[in-house]
Each structure stands twice: as C-alpha cells, then as structure tokens.
Amino acid sequence: MRADAQQNHERLLEMAAKAFARDGTGASLKAIAEAAGVGIGTLYRRFPTRETLVEAVYRNEVTNLCAAAQTLLAELSPVDAVQAWSERFVDFMTAKRGMAAALRVVLTSPDDLMRTRFLLRDAIAMLLNAGAADGSIRAGLDxxxxxxxxxxxxxxxxxxxxxxxxxxxxxxxxxxxxxxxxDN
Structure with a gap:
C-alpha cells in the first residue's frame, strides 16, 4: 500500500473507532470519512460495507491493545505496565459495547473469538512473565x-x-x- 493510502486507511480506522465508541455502529459513514479527511468513495473502496469497517476497527483495536503490552514494558515496571494495560483493556471493552451487536454478526466464528483471546492472553502473559522474572509479580499465574x-x-x-x-x-x-x- 502506498504511504498516503496507508495513512488514509489508518485515519479511517481511527475516526471510525471514535465514532463507533461515541455513537455506536450506526454512526454516519460520511461523517467518519470527513473526519478522516477523505471522501466517502475512499471509505467504500477500503471498506465496502459497514460490517467490514466494524470488523476492521475491532481487529485494529485488538492489535493496538496487544502491541501496547510491549510498549508499556519498555516504559514502566512490570506491575505498572500490568496496571496501565488493564486500564486500557477496560477502555477497550467499554468502547466495544456500542459495537457488540454488529460484532456478533461479523465475528460469528469461534475461531475468530479464540484468535482474539489468544492475542489478549499472549499480551497478558508477556506482562506477567516480565514481572515474574523480576520478582514483582507472582510466578505461575494463568x-x-x-x-x-x-x-x-x-x-x-x-x-x-x-x-x-x-x-x-x-x-x-x-x-x-x-x-x-x-490455592483454589
């Protein structure tokens, strides 16, 4: 993807995430395109349906949340990184409530749900393992x-x-x- 096309794609996802968190998945696609600084045609070329945009936003948000674990560990102690990541998780889940009905339709496959859980589990495991290694977090947590x-x-x-x-x-x-x- 060209650099400008990639920037448009990322801005569309960012603006759609904000709009969906604020207004639910019924948010105006035209308003999302305008907020991203692109035409509605660009939005539809990238995301032919509202459902594909909702799915792309969801997957992008999961990816960003999981990537934050490594970034937080580079900046904070493991305990503080777990705290900060957990707060981001709360915000992520709260924002997704407005998308829940659309996501049920989009992510009906148990494989998709398991993939998301694996990604989130791996992010948490990275944080917990860093804390176990430095002795600040109990070892052996699931x-x-x-x-x-x-x-x-x-x-x-x-x-x-x-x-x-x-x-x-x-x-x-x-x-x-x-x-x-x-021990229970």
Missing amino acids: PYDVLMGLGGITLIAEEQRDLALRLVDLLINGVIAGATLS
Whole structure:
C-alpha cells in the first residue's frame, strides 16, 4: 500500500473507532470519512460495507491493545505496565459495547473469538512473565485467569469507569508477588 493510502486507511480506522465508541455502529459513514479527511468513495473502496469497517476497527483495536503490552514494558515496571494495560483493556471493552451487536454478526466464528483471546492472553502473559522474572509479580499465574478477571470487571462495572478501575486495582494487588491468596 502506498504511504498516503496507508495513512488514509489508518485515519479511517481511527475516526471510525471514535465514532463507533461515541455513537455506536450506526454512526454516519460520511461523517467518519470527513473526519478522516477523505471522501466517502475512499471509505467504500477500503471498506465496502459497514460490517467490514466494524470488523476492521475491532481487529485494529485488538492489535493496538496487544502491541501496547510491549510498549508499556519498555516504559514502566512490570506491575505498572500490568496496571496501565488493564486500564486500557477496560477502555477497550467499554468502547466495544456500542459495537457488540454488529460484532456478533461479523465475528460469528469461534475461531475468530479464540484468535482474539489468544492475542489478549499472549499480551497478558508477556506482562506477567516480565514481572515474574523480576520478582514483582507472582510466578505461575494463568494469563487466562487474569483475562477472565478483567472481562468480568468490565461486565460488572458496565459504564462506571471509576468502579472498573477500583476493581482492576484489586485484581492487580492479587498478582503482585507476596500477595497471599488461596490455592483454589
């Protein structure tokens, strides 16, 4: 893809993600194109249907969230990186609520859902392993357990970001080395 075409593609995904988070998947495609600085024809050439745009936004957001794990580890201690990544996960899940109905249609394949879980699990595993290596995070934690904990937090807290972040703090305190938890 040419550099300018790649920039247009990325701007469309960014503007669509903002519009979907704000207005749901019924957001105006024309407004998304305008916000990205391109014509509606460019949007339709890249994404022939609303569903293909929703799917592309979702996949791009998952990719960005997972890539953030490595970036955060380069900038923060493992515990702080887990905290920051978890907060991004909460924001990601909250933004996806407006896309949920469309995503059910787009991502009906169990393989797609499992692929997403594997990507998220691998990102969490990277963070947990870095903390286990430096002794700040308990060794042997199952990344799926942390992922399910985060997912549960987003379901319980719904649109209450402050509550979600307090619950994330509790979860993070459970992964810190030296925390005493039952073996169950």
